[in-house]
Amino acid sequence: MAERRESIHGQWSGRWAFILAATGSAVGLGNIWKFPYITGENGGGAFVLVYLLCIAIIGIPIMIAEVMLGRRGRRSPINTMRHLAREEQASQLWQYLGWAGVVAGFLILSYYAVIAGWAVAYIFRTASGSFTGATADGVASIFSDLVSDPERLLAWHTIFMVCTMVVVARGVRSGLEKAVRYLMPALFVLLLVLVGYAMNTDAFVAGAAFLLTPDFHALFYQSNAQGVAELTAEPLLIALGHAFFTLSLGMGAIMVYGSYLPRQASIVKTSVVIALMDTLVALLAGLAIFPIVFANGLEPGSGPGLIFQTLPIAFGHMPGGAFFGSLFFILLAFAALSSAISLIEPAVAWLVENHGFTRIYATVWIGLLSWLLGVGSIFSFNIWSGEEYQLFGKTFFDLLDYLTANIMLPLGGLLIAIFAAWQMRRSSCRDELGLTDGLVFKGWYFLIRYVSPVAVTIVFLNAIGLLTF
Numbered sequence: 001m002a003e004r005r006e007s008i009h010g011q012w013s014g015r016w017a018f019i020l021a022a023t024g025s026a027v028g029l030g031n032i033w034k035f036p037y038i039t040g041e042n043g044g045g046a047f048v049l050v051y052l053l054c055i056a057i058i059g060i061p062i063m064i065a066e067v068m069l070g071r072r073g074r075r076s077p078i079n080t081m082r083h084l085a086r087e088e089q090a091s092q093l094w095q096y097l098g099w100a101g102v103v104a105g106f107l108i109l110s111y112y113a114v115i116a117g118w119a120v121a122y123i124f125r126t127a128s129g130s131f132t133g134a135t136a137d138g139v140a141s142i143f144s145d146l147v148s149d150p151e152r153l154l155a156w157h158t159i160f161m162v163c164t165m166v167v168v169a170r171g172v173r174s175g176l177e178k179a180v181r182y183l184m185p186a187l188f189v190l191l192l193v194l195v196g197y198a199m200n201t202d203a204f205v206a207g208a209a210f211l212l213t214p215d216f217h218a219l220f221y222q223s224n225a226q227g228v229a230e231l232t233a234e235p236l237l238i239a240l241g242h243a244f245f246t247l248s249l250g251m252g253a254i255m256v257y258g259s260y261l262p263r264q265a266s267i268v269k270t271s272v273v274i275a276l277m278d279t280l281v282a283l284l285a286g287l288a289i290f291p292i293v294f295a296n297g298l299e300p301g302s303g304p305g306l307i308f309q310t311l312p313i314a315f316g317h318m319p320g321g322a323f324f325g326s327l328f329f330i331l332l333a334f335a336a337l338s339s340a341i342s343l344i345e346p347a348v349a350w351l352v353e354n355h356g357f358t359r360i361y362a363t364v365w366i367g368l369l370s371w372l373l374g375v376g377s378i379f380s381f382n383i384w385s386g387e388e389y390q391l392f393g394k395t396f397f398d399l400l401d402y403l404t405a406n407i408m409l410p411l412g413g414l415l416i417a418i419f420a421a422w423q424m425r426r427s428s429c430r431d432e433l434g435l436t437d438g439l440v441f442k443g444w445y446f447l448i449r450y451v452s453p454v455a456v457t458i459v460f461l462n463a464i465g466l467l468t469f
């Protein structure tokens with residue numbers, strides 16, 4: 001009967017529409033803003049290597065599983081899990097996996113919109129020529145002026161959230177699909193331009209080496225609050241969490257997109273394509289940013305402001321920089337938008353299905369609540385940045401980021417893997433993936449059944465200190 005099941009929210013117009021939308025969800029601030037700054041904070045190449053490994057043996061198999069569950073269930077993640085659990089005679093508790101996803105998406109959106117607001121602000125900053133000829137110090141002070149002003153941040157955050165709500169309210173086809181078709185390729189081209197600029201700085205080799213030469217000492221020994229290098233496994237968790245974050249896994253976003261996927265599309269191929277494109281974008285962003293960091297004597301580990309303190313230097317010095325710069329931030333804002341919409345889609349789909357909300361009404365509610373929570377992240381960069389407002393040395397923003405990306409997403413992904421591999425019948429998986437019992441299926445099944453769950457569990461327990469080597 002699975003053959004004739006259709007989602008009440010509509011369907012993608014085809015396999016490419018899904019690839020575009022899922023890539024739109026995957027490629028976002030995670031690739032261009034977060035990947036470079038956490039790579040900088042965690043010592044460079046070795047971190048990148050661990051991250052790539054996580055993508056390959058954990059991210060891609062779990063992505064396949066998540067799309068598969070979505071397409072089989074054809075509903076919002078909560079109802080998909082409830083339905084599949086019944087169909088596979090598993091416990092009804094599995095629906096809470098859908099619930100956790102809805103909550104995670106909502107929490108992520110709250111701070112995602114704040115950072116996306118920075119990108120929107122930078123469209124205008126760059127266009128106005130503020131960066132023309134600017135020094136690294138000048139660029140840094142423009143950034144700190146912005147983040148220390150809660151009212152300005154609130155305005156940009158609000159603008160971004162409203163745009164997200166408008167797109168989501170318009171629905172699967174008209175809203176989500178179109179935004180990605182032209183903007184993703186354009187962003188890609190602009191990244192290439194930036195890498196081209198970076199190649200002309202005399203620090204290109206240093207930047208590329210930082211990104212691509214693994215130095216495991218720099219990964220595992222990090223300075224603590226007293227500046228003493230300490231052995232820590234936490235970077236592994238950060239790399240793992242980021243693999244989930246950047247592929248939009250573990251909270252139902254890819255599941256809900258999968259539920260709109262036409263029956264004949266190949267889930268394995270599309271997942272691999274999406275993961276490759278996502279990884280490519282992140283690496284290009286790194287290649288563009290680190291040469292600028294080293295050419296200007298900046299600190300790679302300077303945190304969430306990294307791209308906003310580096311790329312404007314490039315735009316300030318290249319011909320046509322104000323134009324290219326504002327175009328870049330426009331595209332970054334769109335990339336963030338196509339990711340943000342996937343963060344609330346599971347919640348919206350659920351409110352429509354279970355509570356008879358209209359799409360518009362559901363979107364407004366979720367958006368409004370998430371916007372409100374975002375204020376906490378805004379304050380984390382100014383009036384709540386002091387130590388008296390921190391918990392475990394982390395601001396509200398840091399805590400939310402840590403809780404969602406490093407804890408909720410890996411746990412969600414782990415449960416998705418367990419459900420697909422241990423609760424669903426093998427034949428259901430094979431049927432939904434449209435595979436014969438050949439090498440591809442066996443390989444995936446092995447990864448999802450043993451490798452991904454064990455790896456996630458070890459990294460997880462280790463990082464939270466319950467397991468030490």
Ligand code: TRP
Binds near residue numbers: 030031244245342
């Ligand atoms: N993947 C997006 C990025 O890299 C962020 C994102 C969108 C996301 N949807 C998600 C992260 C779902 C986790 C879960 O910017």
